[in-house]
Amino acid sequence: MLYSEAGQFSTRYAADRRLFRLRQDRLGLGLLLVFAFAVVPQVGNDYWFSAILTPFLVLSLAGLGLNLLTGYAGQLSLGSAAFMAAGAFATYNFQLRIEGLPLLASFALGGAVAALLSLVFGLPSLRIKGFYLIVSTLAAQFLVPWALVKYGWFSNYNASGVISAPRLDIFGLDLSSPAGRYVLTLGVVVALAFLARNIVRSELGRNWMAVRDMDTAAAVIGIPLARTKLLAFAISGFYLGVAGALWAFTYLGTVEPHGFDLNRSFQVLFIIIIGGMGSILGNFLGAAFIVLFPLLLSNLAGLLPGGLIDPGQLENIQKMIFGALIIVFLIREPEGLARLWQQFRARLRRWPLRY
Amino acid sequence: MTPFAQGDRRPTSGLPGWLHLQAAGQARSVALRHKRLGVWQERTWGEVLVEVGGLAGALSERGFRPGATLTILSNPRPEAVLLALAAQWLGGSAAVLDPRGEPGAPNLLARTPGRDFVFAEGLAEVERVRRAGLAPALIVYADPRGLNADLASGLISYPALAASTGGHVPALLARPVAVAFVFLRQGHGGEVELQETSHAELLREGQALVSGEALTEREEAFAARAFAASGQARYLLAPWLIAGFCLNFPEGLETRDIDRRELGPTLVAGTRETWQRLENMVRERLPAAGTWQRRLVDRALAPRAAGLTGLIGGWLVRRPLRDVLGFTRTRVPLIIGEPLPEASVQFFATLGIAVRNWKEAADWKAQDRTQRLTTAPDAAPSGFQRRSLSSVTGVQPV
């Protein structure tokens, strides 16, 4: 509406495959990235970096990982946190045991380990459908943290299985300051988000959605179900693994296996329900919501006259509101905040016409 | 041979001559664009020249001689334009019929002077040609559905025809005095009316349009498909060749609005019907009555909304609306033939689209006829009521 689409047409298919067809959208994204990379580190303060922005980014990535599996390929999983844990501990061990392994490389390897694990727990999906799968993913959810606690080797024989971050530097550039960790996280998340967007727009992405929408038909037109599903598990596992590593090292600094319990998995699931299944943008919206909402709530409670809501209750109230929101979203807007945004945008592009 | 008289920049060989001129002047810039298979396919002036030359070769190999007429039964599409130019290249003419089956259309087809060479868009048109009792030596079709398997002699697809010549390009035989287009239509008395337009006349009209509207080679002209092929031949073809801008064809009737928006044409030529259709579409798609959005829109579209409200309305409603319709860049909105009713003109005017009307000037007719009767190379078949041509004088702001 506020910008002109007239005169923006493609003469080659490649032009249609660009990230955005409209010049203005590409420009907008570019500006956003410049802002996030160049401006924010200058103006932000440590509280924002380490308490809001970094967790927001990491959770977005985790949501993205689960979304690829659940939102695109239609395979429900309650084991996200397990794969995050696997990624974190694997990264830790790669850093620990291989001299001079670049940080990003160990992130990637950690992701690869998580991918492998996810693949294994995805195997039952070849036989079973729907929520029967949650058993397999829950098995991972309980098995992995148990193993990480039980076998000291994973945490380099730390008494309580706690691992702590390696030195965060890339090409000798030290990133251990809050701003540095934010930038590092941002870089990884942005890169992986672009990759994910390419994947879901590719043949593989279409196959995922086909399997999700109607697997019988998918098989009939020759889509290899097993391969498609397992790739979904593996790639999703990779994303979750990297997210776990970031969670442990750029956000928390130190983490124990129980930091990746069932509730974490639920948190990630809620991100994609609220943000929007089958959408890349949705993960960021959902994560922003999950991170900001509690802060908002506690601030509101703070505004109320003292003692009206005692802090102990706040958590319960928060829980109830989250639960209610989940149901409301599932009823009113199953495709989440992302859908709302798309509808708004579509209206804007047609305005003042209705259709 | 050279299509140009010595020392004179103006070609002496009609429309194809101008094609040569443009190809020489701006071989690399885009001459034709039409949306097909989801993207806008482009032809540069150089390619157009080669293609037309090849077609001319193919036609002459199949016995198309000077003075012959190629009947075109098709919605506007590049193939039709290029084939018409090829026929004119060989000193012949193109008889353009409106493919949309209005009552009496078949007998128009039966009366076409060009009985041996036909361009029929697709299966339906080919069948109509056959029903009309024509037995052409050559039927060229563009849309292959249901025709590839048809092995009837003389039936050939456009690509096959274009490829059939061995690069042999015949001499350019077009002459200004020669008839370029023949238009047939059902007169009000039910009798068939025949119009013959010479190159000279088309070029004169075209030149008038070009100078009147100051058209440059940078225009993007949008040929709505609903706008009959004949109309385009008369009002877009000559200006296109003279000014050397780019002529754009949408993907289809139902996608034209989307395509117009994508393209954002600077020159839009339509008929009263096409403009009114557009207006009605807008009116029925405006926000539902009673909503605040509707009130905003109504205020913005109220005539003479001036001052601040005018400014706001412009940014919040008129400008976006222009863009949705694809008129953001439109500089020359034309209506050909009967004028729009005042209300509609007002409507578009408030949007900032000053639709201009091209009128026919009666006084030119007589003199024009004498001129043409003496110069016309071929006497039209008896039994047709001869009717002289309108010609365009200039802008008539509405």
Add this chain to the structure above:
Amino acid sequence: MNLFPPPLLELSHISLSFKGVKAITDISFAVARGEICALIGPNGAGKSSLLNVINGVYQAQEGQIRFDGEVRRHMRPHHAAERGMARSFQNLALFKGMTVLDNVLTGRNLKRRSSWIEQALGIGRAPREDDEQRRRAEEVIEFLNIQSWRQSLVGTLPYGLQKRVELARALAAEPKLLLLDEPMAGMNAAEKKEMSRFIVDINREFGTTVVLIEHDIGVVMGISSHVVVLDYGRKIGDGPPEEVRANPEVIAAYLGTRH
């Protein structure tokens, strides 16, 4: 040259039952290359089940299928697709969450050569292949006249159009054999006419062999060169339309004098 080319599809003594309930009993017939073969019969005659057996959605307990020179007892859907079978379903089996273009593109997934990594990174064979895939898909879209809906979600389209999109998806696979399960179900006369036109054109243009299930006898007689009649899972008629139409058993089955 061979005056009697082998049939493209040959079913011999196919029997199928669900939990002991016989759906198909000892059915054999052959479909010649390039013909349009119609499967007709009252509801519950086992027509859909037979299609499902042909491309391996169901596994027949007895009998064998010869397709394009290859004999198999069981045909897995994926394998059937690879060997050149495409089909549409009785009650639409489109991917509702995807656009028309994407649905058609999925029909071409077997034509892919580049790996998913190449595609994700836009390197190697991927870009050229993407163009090629898109062009072929667009050709199908143009052939079936659904350009205007290219980018709309199939879930939002009217029923008749969805049927056409499903046909497009099947056609995009460039199949040797096209199995259409009631392609005109629930259509009005005009839509039926259009759809039959498309089917005939497909058959003529690409020489695709078509096996279709249809209830509208008029349509069947109009477009098919070979009719197979089923009733209660048995074959009661097989031959050119006019011959089948004259067959007393078929008439009986349709007028229901026997029941």
Add this chain to the structure above:
Amino acid sequence: MDFFLEVLIGGLLAGVMYSLVAIGFVLIYKASGVFNFAQGAMVLFAALTFVSLGERGVPFWIAFLVTLGAMLLLALAVERLVLRPLVNRSPITLFMATLGLAYITEGAAQALWGAQVHGLDLGIEDIPLDLGGLLVSQFDLFAAGMATTLVLVLSVLFNKTRIGLSLRAVADDTLAAQAVGIRLSRIWVVVWAVAGLVALITGLLWGARLGVQFSLSLVVLKALPVLIIGGFSSVGGAIVGGLIVGASEKLAEIYAGPLIGSGIENWFPYVLAMLFLLVRPTGLFGERSIDRV
């Protein structure tokens, strides 16, 4: 050998407790096709309500009935606010809705009654009983007895009463059931209410065993593998599954624990369930459905 038997019986009796939770699942699954993750939260809610009432001096049966009333209200709310708006949506959607429901219920339970641990005494002192040389927990026997009676009551309810018959009709073929005029909403309310009753009893038994506290809501995680093994749609399956899980996890803890490390009963049932799934995707008693195309 005796030791093995004791472990086995102990496991079996513990399994009875799992079965109790699982039965709640099965009821709801049969009637509304919903995989009710909130069952655990309902157990917590019921137990907390009951105990807190008791602590406020409300006599046993009153408290019991009041809690039952609360569960009925919950059922009504669920039917009206969750099931009805989500009718004929995908099972996964419904499942995720029950996740939300679980959060609400847990939040509400703790907001109302606080998070501290409440003791619950049903008046059965837990002294081991000596049965022919085998030491068996008296409490477990009592629990087993409760479970058995509950199952009997349920089976009577569902096989003899009209509501039960219509419930089974719904479970068999929802559309047909509606066609013969069975009102789904009523069925749902009844079933969720009954599930509430089951939750209450489960809550009492588990609460008496572990104390009434948040961890009660986690029994749901025990019930999942039970269902997978027993099959979602069979009460008998739930019981057998429960016994299998109970027994096997105890045995595994005792015999495999030393080898691979203790504390395996958290995940062992799931691994067991996965193996079951790979062999028999619909569980022991679940029936397979052929998806038509």
